[in-house]
Amino acid sequence: MALGTCLTDLHARGAISDARFEQLRPVYEDLVRQYEGRYGRAAAESMATEKALQWAEGEAMERKRQVLLQANKQGEWLADVRRQSGDGPLSRRVAEDKIVDMDNHRRAIRQQALGMMDGLLAKHRRNLAGRVRAPEELADTLAEVFGRDTGNLNARELADAWRQTSEWLRSRFNAAGGRIAKLDSWNLPQTHDMWAIRDGGFDAWRDFLLHGGPEGHGLLDRSRMVDRDTGELFTDAKLETVLRDTWEAIATDGWSRNNPGAVGKGAMANRRADPRFLHFDGPEAWTAYAQRFGGGGTPFDAMLSHVEGMSRDIAAMERMGPNPSATLLWQKDWLKKSTEQKLLPGKAGKRASDEASAGMDTMQKLFDEYTGANNRPVRRRLALGFSIFRAQQVAAKLGGATLAIGGDYGTMFHTSRFNKIPATKVMARYVSMLNPANAADRAQAARHVLMADQWAEGHAAMWRTTGEEIAHEGMRRLSSGVLRVSGLSAHTDIARQAFGMELVSHLTHMRERSFDNLDNGFRRMLQRYGIGETHWERLRGMQPESYKGTDWLYPETVANAGEQDLADNLMRMIVTEADYAVPVPDLRTRAAINSGMRKGTWIGEIVRSGFLFKGFPLTMLNMHGRRMLDEGGGGIGGLAAAAAWRFGMPLLAMTTVGGALSVQAKEVAKGRDPMPMNTLKFWGAALAQGGGLGIVGDFLYSMQDRFGGGIARSLAGPGAQTLDNTVGSLVRNTTAALDDDPETKTQWKKDAARLLLSETPGISLWYARLVLERSFGDMVTQWAYGDDVEAHYRRLDQSAEDRGTQYFAPPGGGLGDMRAPDWSNTLGQQSATAEPAPY
Incomplete structure (x- = not known):
């Protein structure tokens, strides 16, 4: 029947x-x-x-x-x-670390995927203006992706690399519990602009898909669009239904498919189950949709977005199952249950119960940061406005951030020594890779060890300094461009790659030893990432690759030998230890910054602005500080203190030396002789500069911070200075005009000059700063101060003298009065030729 x-x-x-x-x-x-x-x-x-x-x-x-x-x-x-x-009860610390480690697992998967398509990234990565490189060849690559023969062999190879990458991600997603059907006809994901689709309406969106091609032909290839429920081609009626459902899902940001009051949003494994039924008829159709309803995104953007999203989902499913949200609830319940079941009495029980509750809250914040929920704004326009403001602050005030990298040398050296990796070889490889002639070595490192964040628009340098990603596309490109032009992005990428390459080199060399004969620090590092004696023996038996006559056992080599889990652990070890070597905020640090206050609320955005430029010190305290406590076993006894001392003091010493380099580099960039290094004031500043204490160091030798404000303003963030320079000056000058005060009538010029010289994007670039100040800056200062300019210059000179230095490029002297910096002042021996400016 x-x-x-x-x-x-x-x-x-x-x-x-x-x-x-x-x-x-x-x-x-x-x-x-x-x-x-x-x-x-x-x-x-x-x-x-x-x-x-x-x-x-x-x-x-x-x-x-x-x-x-x-x-x-x-x-x-x-x-x-x-x-x-x-x-005891389940450890809150261990439970939290599991989620942080899941994020590092995501990055390991992402790096392996990007490594498969490194040629595409190298060819089409964005330039300083934020535009995709070689757009003509990218068009050929898109055509090859759609199966069209362009005769461009390089484009065909890049298209094949994309297919290999997307299939690797699909297979891995399915192995973790997903269900994405293999479709030979699938080419490229399509991005969707929610607001363009919502504003256009369903009829316009549908008609564009069905009739928006040349001569009224549709953009879709109906012959390849299969109904997942029936396995048959879509009928007109069913296609209309599915298109409407899709439009509503995009236009409502997914809310049309959510049940109010339901717990969670269903299994992550099922969210990509729809086999991407919008099959475009060719590259022209794909591009037309991208321009009209895809936010103008390029194929390059679509590929990177796909890798990012799939890597995140795969890592979560591999660690937490097909429904990570449900597993998180289960984990939090177990954390609380294991504590309450111990029936600890009195104060101990109350403390344990409070600790478990706090752990549950932190686990949720970490997971929300992982999924991106922390960055979903309450009010989009408000969040976007503050994001633009913070981007402007980055572009105007971080042009000299490269001069603050001295502390990185200390953390690179210390992390290498801690893991028993030759520190001098790490530094030598870093110097070698800085050489423009060694582009091949950088490309090798990018593919096999750490993909350059600037290639994939990951913005490690942005995260280091600002503590967040800039949301507005144009301003993000501007701020990112300043960091690139300043050299900070290049330093960050190359330093991390150099550390990763030397780690792999040392691992390859150590294969001559048995696991028990490895250096203790190196063996402990392997064990932290799940690589024990059995895994080590597998590594010893593998055939390494050869590059420039040297053997290399890359994670990719291990994966090709059929040991994907071991390759994942190796890559996770590389990306995590590189974060310690060149501090980049981990998931815990990012969650601390982003989860405290909601994005898109006035309080939340003000607090986020207050955290601007504090990503580095928070990272130092949160990562190296926690590692120091781990070395002490987390206790407070004598042995614990001794272990922490053995970790902390070398780190403090090495970063202080690096901080000293940064302090002197900043002095010279400002046109002053190096500071004398035989004073406690100098070494206090070096300690804070290199040790990650950031704003504290500004007050060890001056009651003004690096942007011209006091302690309260520094704690409030650099935006407080901008607010004071704009709103404050407006109020002051309006009051002066109403009071007809002759002494303050010209104050508006000084306020305008301060704004111009501190808030203009790019004006703080360290290698151009002195020339700009002695030309454009002197001209603006002369206009603002008029007859009082010499008194202003004397105050600047006195401020330099209070720090034990003098100007070698004195304010007001132009470019003609400059002399060479007096390096002998580092020993407190001011040269006789270093005369003060004649004000």
Whole structure:
């Protein structure tokens, strides 16, 4: 009997449950409509019955697989946390670290995927203006992706690399519990501009897809669009229904598919189940949609976005199962349950209960930072406005941030020594890779060890300094461009790559030793990332690659040998230890900055602005500080203090030496002789500058911060200075005009000059700053101060003298009065030729 003749009866008699009835009916009815015109009603019902039952069986099997994977991952988590927690309740610290480590796992997956398409990134990465390079060849690559022969061999190779990368991600996603069908006809994901789609309306969006091509032809290739429910091509009616559902999902930012009051948003494994049914007819159709409804995105942007999103989902599913949100709730409940079941008495019980509750809250914040929920604004326009403001601050005030990298040399040296990696070789490799002639070495490092963030628009340098990603596209490019032009981005990328390459080199060299004969620090590093004796023996048996006559055992080499899990652990080790060597905020630091106050609220945006430029000191305290406590076992006894001392003091010494370099470099960039290095004031500033104490160092030798404000203004962030320079000056000058005060009538000029010389993007670039100040700056200062300019210059000269130095390029002297810096002043021996400016 056909299902259509008995479905209602079976449901009425209880042979089919309510849920199964509702599940089968729409699939069955769609199939009957598709078959009836070709085969007649009876045959259509019979064929639809068979297909619907097969579909239901497949859905049931997939759900069982996901349930088993979910239970397996939860069991692994509980067993591991119990083992690390000992006899007490589940450790809050271990539970939190698991989520932080998941983010490092995401980055390891992302790096391996980007490494597969390194040629495409190198060819088409954005330039200083934020534009994709070689757009003509990118168009050929897009055509090759769609299967069109352009005759461009390089474009064909890049297209093949993209196909390999996307298939690797799809297979890995499915292995973790996902269900993305393999479609040979799938080419490239499409980005969607929610506001353009919402403002255009469904009819305009649908008509553009169906009739927006040349001569009214549609942009879609209907012959390749398959209905996932039926396995058949879409009928016109079903396509209309699915297009409307898709439009509503995009226009409502996914809310059309959410049930109010439901817990979570369903399994992550199912969110990509729709086999990307919008199949564009060719590269021209894809590009036309991107320009009209895709936000003007390029194929390069679409590829990177796909890698980012898939890497995030894969890492979460591999660590937390097909439904990570459900697993998080389960983990938080276990953390609380394990504490309360211990029935600890009195104050100890209250402390443990509070600690578990705090852990649950932190785990949620870390997970929200991982998924991006922390960065979803309450008010989009407000968040965008503050983002533009912070980008302007970066562009205006971080042009000299490269001079503050001295502390990086200390952390690179210390992290290398801590892990028993030859520190001098790390520094030598860094210097070598800075050489413009060694582009091949940088490309090798980018592919195999750490992909340059500036290639993939990851903005490690931006995160280091600002503590956030800039949202506005134009301002993001401006601020990112300043960091690139200043050299900070290049330093960050090359320093991390140099550390990663030397780590791999040392690992390859150490394969001559057994696991027990490895240096203790190096062996401990391997064990932190799950690489034990058995894994080490596997590594020893692998054939390394050769580059310039040297053997290299890259993670890619390990993966090609069939050891993907081991390759993941190696890459996770590289990206995480590189974060310690060249401090970049980890998930915990980013969550601390972003989760405290909601984005898109007045209070939240003001607090975020207050954290601007404090990403580096927070990273130092949160990462190296926690590692120091770990070395002490987290205790407070004598042995713990001694262990922490052994870790902390060398770090403090090395970063202080690096900080000394930065302090002197900043003095010279400002046109002053180096400071004498035989004073406590100097070494206090060097300690803070290199040790990550940031704003504290400004007050060790001056009650004004690096942007001209006091302690309160520094704590409020550089935006406080801008607010004072604009609003404050407006109020002051308005009051002076109303009071007819002759002494303050010219104050507006000084305020205008201060704004111009401190808020103009790019004006703080360290290598151009002195020339700009002695030319443009002197001209503006002369206009602002008039007859009082010499008194102003004397005050500047006195301020330099108070720090034990003098100007070698005195303010007001122009470019003609400059002399060479007096380096002998570093020993407190001012040269006789270093005369003060004659004011």
